[in-house]
Amino acid sequence: MIDQSTNRAWKSLAWAVLLVAVVVALTPYVWMVLASFKNRVDLLSSVPKWSFAPTLANYPAVFIDKEYWPLAINSVLISVSSTVLCIVIGAPAAYGFARSDFPGKEDLFFFFLTTRMAPPISIAVPLFLFFTSLGLIDTIYAVVIAHTSFNLSLVVWMMRGFFAEIPREIDEAAMMDGRSRLGAFFFVVAPLAAPGIGATAVLCFILSWNEFLYAFILVAFDGRPLTVGIPGLVTPHGTLWGQVAAVAIVATLPIVLFTFLVQKQLVRGLTFGAVKG
Amino acid sequence: MAIVFDGVTKAFPDGTVALQALDLAFEPGEFLVLLGPSGSGKTTACRLLAGLERPTAGRIMVEGRDVTDLPPRLRGMGMVFQNYALYSHKSVYENIAYPLRIRKMPAAELDRCVRAMAGLLEITRYLDRRPSQLSGGQAQRVAVARALVWQPSLCLMDEPLSNLDALLRLHMRTELKRLHRELKKTFVFVTHDQEEAMTLATRVAVLREGALIQYDDPREIYRRPANRFIAEFIGRPAMNTFDGDVRNGVFHANGFSCPLPGKPDGPIVLGIRPEQIQLVDASAGDAIRFAIDVVEPVEPDVLIFAKSEANALIVRTVNDDRAYDPGQPLHLRFPPAALHVFDAMSGARLP
Numbered sequence A: 001m002i003d004q005s006t007n008r009a010w011k012s013l014a015w016a017v018l019l020v021a022v023v024v025a026l027t028p029y030v031w032m033v034l035a036s037f038k039n040r041v042d043l044l045s046s047v048p049k050w051s052f053a054p055t056l057a058n059y060p061a062v063f064i065d066k067e068y069w070p071l072a073i074n075s076v077l078i079s080v081s082s083t084v085l086c087i088v089i090g091a092p093a094a095y096g097f098a099r100s101d102f103p104g105k106e107d108l109f110f111f112f113l114t115t116r117m118a119p120p121i122s123i124a125v126p127l128f129l130f131f132t133s134l135g136l137i138d139t140i141y142a143v144v145i146a147h148t149s150f151n152l153s154l155v156v157w158m159m160r161g162f163f164a165e166i167p168r169e170i171d172e173a174a175m176m177d178g179r180s181r182l183g184a185f186f187f188v189v190a191p192l193a194a195p196g197i198g199a200t201a202v203l204c205f206i207l208s209w210n211e212f213l214y215a216f217i218l219v220a221f222d223g224r225p226l227t228v229g230i231p232g233l234v235t236p237h238g239t240l241w242g243q244v245a246a247v248a249i250v251a252t253l254p255i256v257l258f259t260f261l262v263q264k265q266l267v268r269g270l271t272f273g274a275v276k277g
Numbered sequence B: 001m002a003i004v005f006d007g008v009t010k011a012f013p014d015g016t017v018a019l020q021a022l023d024l025a026f027e028p029g030e031f032l033v034l035l036g037p038s039g040s041g042k043t044t045a046c047r048l049l050a051g052l053e054r055p056t057a058g059r060i061m062v063e064g065r066d067v068t069d070l071p072p073r074l075r076g077m078g079m080v081f082q083n084y085a086l087y088s089h090k091s092v093y094e095n096i097a098y099p100l101r102i103r104k105m106p107a108a109e110l111d112r113c114v115r116a117m118a119g120l121l122e123i124t125r126y127l128d129r130r131p132s133q134l135s136g137g138q139a140q141r142v143a144v145a146r147a148l149v150w151q152p153s154l155c156l157m158d159e160p161l162s163n164l165d166a167l168l169r170l171h172m173r174t175e176l177k178r179l180h181r182e183l184k185k186t187f188v189f190v191t192h193d194q195e196e197a198m199t200l201a202t203r204v205a206v207l208r209e210g211a212l213i214q215y216d217d218p219r220e221i222y223r224r225p226a227n228r229f230i231a232e233f234i235g236r237p238a239m240n241t242f243d244g245d246v247r248n249g250v251f252h253a254n255g256f257s258c259p260l261p262g263k264p265d266g267p268i269v270l271g272i273r274p275e276q277i278q279l280v281d282a283s284a285g286d287a288i289r290f291a292i293d294v295v296e297p298v299e300p301d302v303l304i305f306a307k308s309e310a311n312a313l314i315v316r317t318v319n320d321d322r323a324y325d326p327g328q329p330l331h332l333r334f335p336p337a338a339l340h341v342f343d344a345m346s347g348a349r350l351p
Helices: A002-036 A040-044 A058-065 A069-099 A105-114 A120-134 A140-165 A168-177 A181-192 A194-210 A213-218 A226-233 A241-276 B042-050 B092-102 B107-120 B136-148 B166-183 B194-200 B218-223 B228-233
Strands: B003-011 B017-026 B031-035 B057-062 B077-080 B154-158 B186-191 B203-208 B211-216 B240-247 B250-253 B256-259 B266-272 B288-297 B302-308 B311-317 B329-333 B340-343
Touching (some): A002 A241, A040 A241, A058 A069, A058 A241, A069 A140, A069 A194, A069 A226, A105 A140, A120 A140, A120 A213, A140 A194, A168 A181, A168 B077, A168 B092, A168 B136, A181 A194, A213 A226, A226 A241, B003 B042, B017 B042, B017 B057, B017 B211, B031 B194, B042 B077, B042 B154, B042 B186, B092 B107, B092 B136, B136 B154, B136 B166, B166 B186, B166 B194, B186 B194, B203 B218, B203 B228, B211 B218, B211 B228, B228 B340, B250 B266, B256 B288, B302 B329
Parallel strands (some): B031 B186, B031 B203, B077 B154, B154 B186
Antiparallel strands (some): B003 B057, B203 B211, B240 B250, B240 B266, B250 B256, B266 B340, B288 B302, B288 B329
């Protein structure tokens, strides 16, 4: 019986730790949600207010009066385009890594990964000069290309694991049934890997949607996504906290949604790559 | 000759040579079994024929046409994989229909073909299921149906029965034999199970370490094994073999001797199948004496394991097992016609 009660004690402790972690993680977000519905006075009161008269004014003020709504469209365009590019380029590459053997395969694979290891800031200036000379600076194309090149390694890494999970005989059966090598990939293997491809796409989307540094450096006006729009609310007359919160809420909504949708697949994809990669 | 392996060698990048200059030819309509232990190259030979591997050297000809460089889809062969390789995201119906869909067969004809093949393999009831809802035996049938539905002239099977339990395996074996007779297609069947080879094959190709060591009718392989390896590999229980010497027409092993007229003096290996050893009375003059070790009634036969100094043998008899007790002497006679003689060094059959 002693065993059982100690077991229970440990369990309670675990729950307590988890509870603290959840509170620590969620409090700022909850605070931000509340802030987006506060007026200036409530926001800046010296004693933080949990109860107040909510206002919806912050949302139209920033998205309509300040014309921030095109930034949301930019965010969608950038994230969707870079995600599509990542999958279209990355999935066949990952399939190649999962199926064929060639000299230096693992080295090449590791090289792909190293592109994510450098601190992003270290290539910010070269990237800026690169896109300037291409004439793409201050367009969403620059951001799309930058995000694609960064997320590609992650796609290849994750997708390799998903493809490796599908037995080789499936490809071979499809080829015996009458498909070509590529046909087997597009018509049989890719549909089988669809859940994995979906999870990878969602991760790509989230990473691109959240990205700030490159977007900030590469676009200043027309192509700005939401993340880059937020610093514009820091004015010489003070920071418009209510509007910052409103933009942040809109910017986080798709992430929250997608994470709930595919969290199981996402964890599996990431750990799979970690073990097998 | 319709299907020909012409000096086919396959070496893998890691250096293993799976097949060494294989020459093999068989006719349409045959049930060819590629038999051998693991690592013998039998699966590689099958995959080379399918086009899933490319030979390092040599050619593969099908009906006079060189198919060595053709991709699998242009070879007109179906294949059943050891793990079935069913498409888990498609229903059983769509799995079977898939080769026909690729060939863009009209819907009505496709439906007729799928249902006819499903009927032949008795899986009509499962057409709406997913592969994950099938038992091993059912999945096996679906795989066979998918390989045959588009009427390929040749069907390859890579150890198709080895994932089934014993009873189902016997059943499927019979089914395959019936299917071969009804469809009149060429079957190439890979197995390490000598019993499957003996029961199914019109001809058996025995492979070992990448080389073809005997290619014959299964009866001939059983009756005249080309070497000691095949003698011990084919038949259960295995053929008894004894190392010894021939001196003046008599074979001397450690512990017994028996007449072996007409063979030159020198070291040889003598072989005799368990069912061909005769049990004789103690009074018989030329009886070979062994001591009974273990008696196994495998009904309706009895297997008697006996020892004599360094040698051991197995006798298969239909006598009552209660007549034999461990430790008692066993009197045997080796009929001269039943003896196999192999070279002591190479193991090759001696005339």
